[in-house]
Amino acid sequence: MVSLFKRNKHSLNSSTNLRLLFTSDLHASYTVFKKFINAGKIYKVNALIIGGDIAGKVLLPIIDLGNNSYNVQEKIVTSSELNSLIERFKSEGTYYAILSKGEYEEASQNKKAQDELFKKAIIETLHEWIKIAEERLKDYKIPIFINLGNDDPEYLFDVLKESEIFKVGEGEVFDLNGYEIVSYGYVNPTPWNTFREKKEEDIYSDLSKIVSKINNYSKAIYNFHAPPYNTNLDNAPLLDENLKPIIRGGEIVYTHVGSKSIRKIIEETKPLLGLHGHIHESRGFDKINNTIVINPGSEYSSGLLHAALVVLEGEFIKAHQFILG
Template structure:
């Protein structure tokens, strides 16, 4: 891995570092490819994905006779199917091709549906690994990859076997003298996603991780949940039916980030906080004296939203958003 390894950092050796950070790709192959292209364009030293690799929906494609397919009540031929699959890969939608019997099984058997979701999630992440390996083959770059709250734990097994993806959660990663800790769980949400924790448990876990760091003030906190009460955690206020609240013709927003994340950043004042989770809240802010960043996400449009950050001599020299 060249300069970058999992050993404890030498506190006297702090170099320059160009980071490209993104999060919440949610199965969008197009956004992932753009992330790799952007990394090569800006000549990044480090690539980081902050979590939520998994897509959110699965569309069954029913294979009929005579080269026809039924997709969401539309009949298409093979050429039309190729265009639809390309669109699904771009916007993060999973798909599976089945016959009519297979469709009935998916519709009626929850266990069969869950197993198919698992299969396509693993398949797409393995494909991303192959794409990354080919795109980055002339470099020593790896992608430091965390899971988010929407990601089932079995995706860690794909990352562990990967050629280019490197697991970060529960590790202290040395990035040219800067230490990085990562955590993908978030405070409870109305959707009860796979990886949620109560605030007290998040704080206790983060505190244990921080205690493994030589110097938190020179560290990167790669935490999926953004700090509460910042520019990074504004989301629509929901009513009891999980519908956005609208007043005076405008949607009402509220803070939904983690109070534990805010507390740990206020106490230890890391060099920078990298966050995601709240797609509509792209922005940066200060917590105590720590710069915190959320690049936001527009994965379902096949767009990349990322942050390019330059660390130099123990400080954040510059940061900017990349959108495309």
């Protein structure tokens, strides 16, 4: 699906154009990350943008039993079988740790040890992603603008800054061929108490300071992890007190869960484009005044890339297209 939207005809500058590829909520899936990098080359984009939630959610202990055998979720496998399983885990976004019996027993009783195993897996995966990106894009000079989402621990900022190909800086304004891009990864409170959540009034205060640095809102790109409230981008299942989806008449009940502060900032400043994620099941685009807002959705655990190709020309959004593959 390709949609064409025009802003002010008199503001068009045909000498300024930009091709962007945006994705979000990869959650440690190697397959999705590799597809995204390759798609950037195929579509000949000027920049890649990742909207946050790059860290995975699950770590699987693998017990080394010796004699070329391993216990994986109560199933005994050989090393060759394990290698195949590890490839599947990487595709799904599942971290793993190979432990001796003693290490497993100690970690199973020690929350701090579990946290350290998780941190090690997250950092090692991100280091591998950096290497993949640098190798595959070295001849293309395509920058990757990236931000952390609500599921990402803050220490990942330091890891990302180790690579020049990743452009990271929450709240900083980056110039991109005359366009200004800013990122922000905190979300309004969720039932899961994730790493990066804030009250709406705090989000609004943060964003007010951030967007005040922008010189020209008509060519501004907001890479904000949470989608704006009450749009096609923020529909999620309504949950009961046990965090289970509410079903009525055999259908799951949906509700709007996006950020009211992000919507308010967009209404007030009227940027050219809003790029959002966070709500995996709510792929879509919408308009807030003249601002186009997009959420590509996510099916990371299936190894499917959800992305959006956006073509900008002057103060126009010339076209945008969802990509699934």
